[in-house]
Amino acid sequence: MVGFLRAFTAASAVPAAAAAVAAVAFSSAAPYPSSRLRFPLLTSLSPFASSSAALRTPNAVPPMAAAAAATTADLSAPDKATALPELTTEFMVDMKCEGCVTAVKNRLQTLEGIKNIEVDLSNQVVRVLGSLPVKTMLDALHQTGRDARLIGQGNPDDFLVSAAVAEFKGPVIYGVVRLAQVNMELTRVEATFSGLSPGKHGWSINEFGDLTKGAESTGKVYNPPDYLSNKPLGDLGTLEAGENGEAQFSGSKEKLRVVDLIGRSVALYATDDRSDSGIAAAVVARSAGVGENYKKLCTCDGVTIWESS
Template sequence: MDTNRTAKLEFAVQMSCDSCVNAVKGVLQKEPGVQSVHVDLAKEQVLVETALTSLQVQSLIESTGRRAVLKGMGGSETDLGAAVAMLSGAGLVQGVVRFLQLSPDRCLIDGTIDGLTPGAHGLHVHELGDLTQDCRSCGDHFNPLGKQHGAPQDSERHVGDLGNITAAPDGRASFRLEDSQIKVWDVIGRSLVVDSGEDDLGRGKHPLSKITGNSGERLACGVIARSAGLFQNPKQICACDGVTLWEERDRPIAGKGRKVTDAPTANL
């Protein structure tokens, strides 16, 4: 379900003077949904406690003319774990989705996925982190309790059932969800998949309704990898692809061209 619960976001921001600090503080502090802002000029660091998506906060910072990269996420409690999935597929769909364990029974899911057709798309954690056959090898929905497919708020649901995200007319879905069954420590190493159609949440009459939500083909997927919490990332965006902060900022959010080197296919 959508959530207004706050989280702390740590950004690296290119700043060189006090006017930079004032500009960043000014644009953030007047925004509804931002609870607090702390800026460290020496470290070029901005810490924001907010109910906005990470993309919304990054866009606000960059509206001042400064470049920004999300370095880490955290909650109000002791660090319980964070993860990230970089989604890509055979088509133009790509995105980044982050998981933050706010408490033992609440997980925040913050993401942006581009290249979708406007409308609703099913989003699910799958049992395998196997991309050897693209998204086809990700296995079934993550379902350790052996339940039928359902909606995120249902007691009868797969743990991996995250419901639907909605793409705007420009093909972008930006979302911030909170889930009671997902645990970061259980999903690291598994995969996240976005589907071509709307998940019927187990309420349809199609034979696949109680299995997959009849949400169509798998458009894009990515392995869920451990990522940095607050103040844990001195350089890289995540532990999965070796991209430094500012290199990452100039590269696609996922897919071809993302890594430091995309070596040509070997002639075997």
């Protein structure tokens, strides 16, 4: 199995130079201007920590109906979905006692679309199984008055499942695009942007991670040779920014595999038909999956994970 995974990864990876650019771009990300929008911090890609066994004890929530995901954008048909597929999402949350655990659980249980909540107080980790966007869950955690940030997302029962992130660091357009594999035939895509001009903007996953000329040097829209459709697989449709320049998206894309996207890029365009050369781009970098990022302290200064840059 290990040999198969290595061969599969090697066959689908883009040139090493692009992957190196992705690693540097991800590790040096600048903080997002909003105090409530946090990015995943790739501090560790170690296997499941021994202390993660505590997370295996379920704290079941009464069944709730899956909520349709509200979006301000849509993926190209026929891949558009009205609700996000279920995934496990992990957050690092500032919890000090059982009272904190109760407060966090009670708040999350009010959200429709959450099936199960597991809390590991010793590691300050909250694991949520459900179909809600990351931002919705983060906002709920922040409403308890506690610091929280995303540390992992995926399916812990499938070793081929992975996650990735592309961060837009300004100086005008800021944002984050998260990609998480639900299974080998479906990927969840979530995005939040600010600094866009009001109106519709095309966006896509492009072939290369070369940002020397911004979006212009990222190549064509990514489309594997075995994908047969009227539109390239990397076509993400249209984003619509409001008057405040912000746009959000939550949806899913069939046939898209995260492992094939590492080292490529997500590009934004001024027009909805992508007829311009592009206004911003960010490299797609590997992000932590479930159980891979339980590290609470920064190795350099001992600062807690939600306070480190």
